[in-house]
Amino acid sequence: MSIAIPSPSALNFLAGLFAGAGINMLTSVSTGPPDPEISTLKVALDSALWVIAAAFLTWAAHLLEAAEREADLYIAKKFNEAEKKELRQEYRSRALRRARLPLVLTGLSLVSAVLLLPGLIGWHRVLGG
Amino acid sequence: MTDEPPDGWMTVNALGPEPDAFKLLGAARQDLLVQLPSSGGRRAALHVLPEASIEFTDRVGHGLVVRVEALGGATEVRLSETALRAASTSASAGITPLVLLSCALSGEALRAEWRPQRVGHAQLPSQATLDYYSRLHRVTPGSSKVAEELAAGHDVMVVGDHGCGKSALVANVAEQRLDQGDGVVWLNMSDPADGPASIVLALLQQDSSATGEYLVVLENLHANLLVRNTLFSCLERLRSDFGLRLQVLATSWKSAAALLRHGEPNRALKSVLAEGRQLINQLLVGSRLDDTARATVRSLAQNDAHIALTAMELYGTLGRVPTEADLEEHYTRAVTGAGQQEALYRLACLGVLEFQMAVREAGRLRQPLEQLRVAGLVYLIDGAYQIGPRRRAQLVMNHARDRWDADQRWHRPEEIVLMHLHHGGERLMKATLSRLDLLVSPDEARPDSLYLLTSWDILIRLGRSLRSRNAADPTWGDNLGAAVFAASALRQLNHPDAWEEIANWLRARWDYADPGCLLPEPVDGETADYADFVEIQQSMVEEDTLLGAEPHLAGMVAGQLDTGRMYRNWVLGLLLGFEGSAPPQHYDESRVKQLVEVAARAREDDGNFYPARVPWVTARVVLGLCQADLRMDHPVVRDACNWLMRQVAQGGPFDNWWRSGTGSWNREEATTAMCLSALVRAGVEMRPGMQTAHAWLMGREREWTIPGREIDLSQVLEANLHCTATAAGTREHLQTLFHRMRTEMKNPTLLPTAPEERLRIPFVAAQLADIVWSIVQMESLKLYGDLFNHRPPEPPEVPQQRVAPVPAESPNRKLLTDRQLRAWQRGVEQIEQAIREQIAMRDGPVRTSAMQEAVDQLVNDRKELFVLTELLDGEFDVDPLARIDALGRRICEETWPELPWPDPPTQREPER
Incomplete structure (x- = not known):
């Protein structure tokens, strides 16, 4: 069974979205009207988590991209299509193994960032504050 | 053996034999200052300050302390007395005071045991060569990528096969940079004497660039892998000590590129693949050739853009796409006399392995080589004669072997190359051995060194x-x-x-x-x-x-x-x-x-x-x-x-x-x-x-x-x-x-x-x-593949069948003439070589099931070939020939030559 491995460009695109979300959040707080309901520190932390998630995802995309480049350099003209396909798949699988850490870290950052979104969960109520 | 004193040490040599330290250092300072190019308000990229001081110390020995500065920093180096004495008395190495200074700046330790060795000069190709490169260059995805990476401030390495237009691409970038006012240092690594000191020497000699930017071109980096670490360390030092804004643009084989990327972490070279196919397509787009002619040019060029360009140029004069024979004639035109033939053949044999013949090594061939250069058949670049791209060298070599009986008259190509290595000195031998140690082929790095x-x-x-x-x-x-x-x-x-x-x-x-x-x-x-x-x-x-x-x-x-x-x-x-x-x-x-x-x-x-x-x-x-x-x-x-x-x-x-x-x-x-x-x-x-x-x-x-x-x-x-x-x-x-x-x-x-x-x-x-x-x-x-073995089919001695006969329709027993037999044996050698190469290129760190199948298939092919080779004799069935031919076509693809088929016995012995 072959695993569908995301392409580096898709990961980079997602990373761009995450970073954009984080930065957008920061700029909207800094340029928008002050809201006593929302803690600026919490927003800053949340936006930082978005950016960190983007950074981890870029790391993962870089690993996959490097693997593709490796595969390109290894593949010779005389290789047949099946060999080329398998080699690329093999390099990607290896890269995916190396990319586990950044992907897990992306997931964690992302979950934390979502949970910290202002207004999504009233943490003071949940924690009985 | 007495050595004549080298140039550039006039004052030192005027002192007579064994001068005392004080006089020697003073004279050396004078000789060094004379050589500096900073007269008339000019300032070199690496500027030597005229106040070099003499330092006497018992601890590390006496020496001359020289201060060198650039726009972003300065440093001092020490030329030891022993090094000055060694350099000023050895003419064979040709170490002038400025070259000695560049050795010191490049990080060589000028201790007592230091021995002068020739330093190659970094020189831009001649205008004629640059003009040729600009004729060859076209915008391709590869060249756009190079421009993009350079614009992003990265060091770039262009990798690709022989004749894919790497040098033309790099030359185009270098010319653009020169037009912008940047400094350019061009180092062709084929000369084993080229190294870090050559770059420093060029910076000491050339004027400071108008923009403060420098492009260092390292051509054929794979040719001398031994110096790669010292070379990049030196470049780093030039950046850090002098604040020079250097950008590296290198060309290399694919296999060597992998080694260089796996080197030290600070060597962030961006690899860009240059493909001959793309360049040829671009060249053909601008030509007036029809589709059939274009396809023929592609097939003739085999991804070598130089061959494609020559073919297109010859198309104008011949009125048709030239054949390999036409190219051979073209590359050996106007060769007269045994001297020129020998010079061109020897240079071609070396050129097949990307070696050159330095002017000082040419000896008695100097005059014919000079005549060939004037005729446009060889080039003089960086103090060495070259024949041009490898495929051209191969065509000339084959022509010489076929038409001039070169093997018999002037040794076989392998012998010429080995003699060149023997006489080329220790550095050439070591550079060659390190390449063999590390690379299996231009496409494949060796997993374990051969030591x-x-x-x-x-x-x-x-x-x-x-x-x-x-x-x-x-x-x-x-x-x-x-x-x-x-x-x-x-x-x-x-x-x-x-x-x-x-x-x-x-x-x-x-x-x-x-x-x-x-x-x-x-x-x-x-x-x-x-x-x-x-x-x-x-x-x-x-x-x-x-x-x-x-x-x-x-x-x-x-x-x-x-x-x-x-x-x-x-x-x-x-x-x-x-x-x-x-x-x-x-x-x-x-x-x-x-x-x-x-x-x-x-x-x-x-x-x-x-x-x-x-x-x-x-x-x-x-x-x-x-x-x-x-x-x-x-x-x-x-x-x-x-x-x-x-x-x-x-x-x-x-x-x-x-x-x-x-x-x-x-x-x-x-x-x-x-x-x-x-x-x-x-x-x-x-x-x-x-x-x-x-x-x-x-x-x-x-x-x-x-x-x-x-x-x-x-x-x-x-x-x-x-x-x-x-x-x-x-x-x-x-x-x-x-x-x-x-x-x-x-x-x-x-x-x-x-x-x-x-x-x-x-x-x-x-x-x-x-x-x-x-x-x-x-x-x-x-x-280097089957370059030495591959020869074009010999001219027919009798009318030949060019199409494989159908065994069922023709009598099975056929006679091969000696010439035909030799052609088939060479074909078998070519298949063997191709199988060996194809197995070697799959012998890497990753082996997938499809690759294993391909290797198994190749092993089976080799077994079949072995069986067929046993049958290859003067008289035998046509079937094995057809099988060898099929094997050759499948494995060697477009490089498989048309081989001469035997005549049916009926043509020799008519039925009564």
């Missing part, structure tokens, strides 16, 4: 040790064997003077000039190693005693042995090898001829050399004949080889392997190795019997690796190399052998009780030199 470079270093030391021993006693204790083996090693390690000393003694010591003599005869009594043969007889007696009533397989008992005759036969083999492989300036054809005649008289009726009980004597004579360039087509060699392969039951010595016949004096492993080497070197194909013997020999590893049995080990390694034609299984044991020899050199243990010990070191040294050279040749051929 050729390490081996070469040890061999060099071994050669020096032998030379000093030889200087003390060129007769080697009146021991013929030791002297001959030492001579062989000394010749291969480039000590012809030491070889001559041995030859002077040996030629006077043994006589074979008498036209009727049956064997060589010693002058003034037997040589010392005759005593060994007396002991050998004793050992044979002991063997006979152990055998008891059973007679020896050869039917000869030790008591019947004529020791003198056996010894002289052995000497005959040694003398043949000695004279046959003499250095060119000492080669005496009449002596070789006399010895071959003696061998013809000395052989027994069934082809062996006395005694039949001891096959290694026959093997030694066969090896000697091979060194005299005789092979299986010579009756003496053929009969001796046939006898060696004859079974014991049929009166021969072969019994699945070869027994020594000399009891415990020689071991069976060594005898078998020697017989196998003799057979393979004589040109005998690996028959099943030889494969059995080889398998047996390799299974006896525990025996021949025992410490103290270095002679056996070296013989087995040589035999294995010859039998398998690959260095893969040899590497580990070669290391062991080198390690033992190194220990031996440090603590020589000469055991007087074992006469064999006297020739151990020279023998093993000669074998090692042989082995390393064989590996170099084998791996060179693998690295």
Whole structure:
């Protein structure tokens, strides 16, 4: 069974979205009207988590991209299509193994960032504050 | 040997011999300042301040302290007194004061043991070459990517096959940078003298750039992988110490690129793939060729953009797409006289392996090369003559071999390349060996090093040790064997003077000039190693005693042995090898001829050399004949080889392997190795019997690796190399052998009780030199593909069928002429080479199931080819030919030539 491995460009695109979300959040707080309901520190932390998630995802995309480049350099003209396909798949699988850490870290950052979104969960109520 | 003083040291040289330190340093300062290009308000990229100070210190010795600065920083370097003395007295290295300063700035330690070595100059290609590159250059995805990466501030490495237009791409960038006012340093790494000091020298000489930016072009980085670390360290230092804004643009093979990227972390080179196919497409887009002509150009060019450009240019004059023959004619046009032909052929042979011929090495070929340069057939770049792209070199080489009989007149291409390496000095040899060590092919890096470079270093030391021993006693204790083996090693390690000393003694010591003599005869009594043969007889007696009533397989008992005759036969083999492989300036054809005649008289009726009980004597004579360039087509060699392969039951010595016949004096492993080497070197194909013997020999590893049995080990390694034609299984044991020899050199243990010990070191040294050279040749051929073997089909001698006949419709038995047979044999060699290459390119860190299947298929193809090769003879079925042709088309694809098909017998013998 072959695993569908995301392409580096898709990961980079997602990373761009995450970073954009984080930065957008920061700029909207800094340029928008002050809201006593929302803690600026919490927003800053949340936006930082978005950016960190983007950074981890870029790391993962870089690993996959490097693997593709490796595969390109290894593949010779005389290789047949099946060999080329398998080699690329093999390099990607290896890269995916190396990319586990950044992907897990992306997931964690992302979950934390979502949970910290202002207004999504009233943490003071949940924690009985 | 006295050395003329080099240029640039006028004031120092005016001081006379051995000036005192103060005067020397003062004069050197004056000479250095004279050379600085900063006159008239100009300022060099690396600017030397005129206030160089003299420093006297007992701790590190006296020296000249020079301060060098650039826009972003400055640093001081110290030119030691010893280095100044060495540089100012050695003309051969051509170290001027400025070159010495660049050596110091590039990080070379100018200590007492520093020896001046030539420094190559970084020079931009000539305007004519740049114009050619601009004609070739087109915007391709690769060139756009390079521009993008450079704009992003990265260092870039353009990787790609030969002729894909890497240099044209880089030249285009360099010209753009020059137009912008940037500085450009162009270093072609093909010259082994080019390195970090060359870059610094260029920066010391060229003006500071208007923009403060510099582009460092490193062309053919794969050509000298040895300097890669020092080169990049130097560039880093230039950036950090002087704040120079340097950007690197390199070209390299794909395989070398992988090595460079896996280097140090600060070497962030961005690889960009340049593809010849894309460049050719762009070239064709702008041409007026129709679709058919375009397809023909693509097929002719085989992804070489230079060939495509020439083909398009010739299209205008010929009115059609040229053929390979037209290209050959075009590249050899206006060549007149033997001198020009030889010069062009030699340059082509070197060009096939991307070597050049430095002007100072050209010697008598200088004038014809200059004429060829004027005619536009060769180029002079960076102080060296070049023929141009590799494919062009190949076409010229093939043309010369076909039309000018170049092989016979001026040596085979492999020999020319090896001679070039021999005479090119240590750095060229080391650069070549490191490339072979690290790369399997332009596409594939080697997973495990072959350690050729390490081996070469040890061999060099071994050669020096032998030379000093030889200087003390060129007769080697009146021991013929030791002297001959030492001579062989000394010749291969480039000590012809030491070889001559041995030859002077040996030629006077043994006589074979008498036209009727049956064997060589010693002058003034037997040589010392005759005593060994007396002991050998004793050992044979002991063997006979152990055998008891059973007679020896050869039917000869030790008591019947004529020791003198056996010894002289052995000497005959040694003398043949000695004279046959003499250095060119000492080669005496009449002596070789006399010895071959003696061998013809000395052989027994069934082809062996006395005694039949001891096959290694026959093997030694066969090896000697091979060194005299005789092979299986010579009756003496053929009969001796046939006898060696004859079974014991049929009166021969072969019994699945070869027994020594000399009891415990020689071991069976060594005898078998020697017989196998003799057979393979004589040109005998690996028959099943030889494969059995080889398998047996390799299974006896525990025996021949025992410490103290270095002679056996070296013989087995040589035999294995010859039998398998690959260095893969040899590497580990070669290391062991080198390690033992190194220990031996440090603590020589000469055991007087074992006469064999006297020739151990020279023998093993000669074998090692042989082995390393064989590996170099084998791996060179693998690295550069079948360039030397591939030849275009020969012109037809009779009308040929160009289409493979259908076996069912034509009579099966056909006759091949000798010419046709040779063409098919070359085709088979080409397929073998292609299979080997294709297997090697899949021998990487990753192996998938599809790759395994492809390798299995290739292995099966090789088996099939082996079977078909067995059938390849003068008269045979057409079917194997059709199968070879199909195999060739499948494996070699577009490089597979049209081979001449045999004529049906009906054309030769009309039916009555």
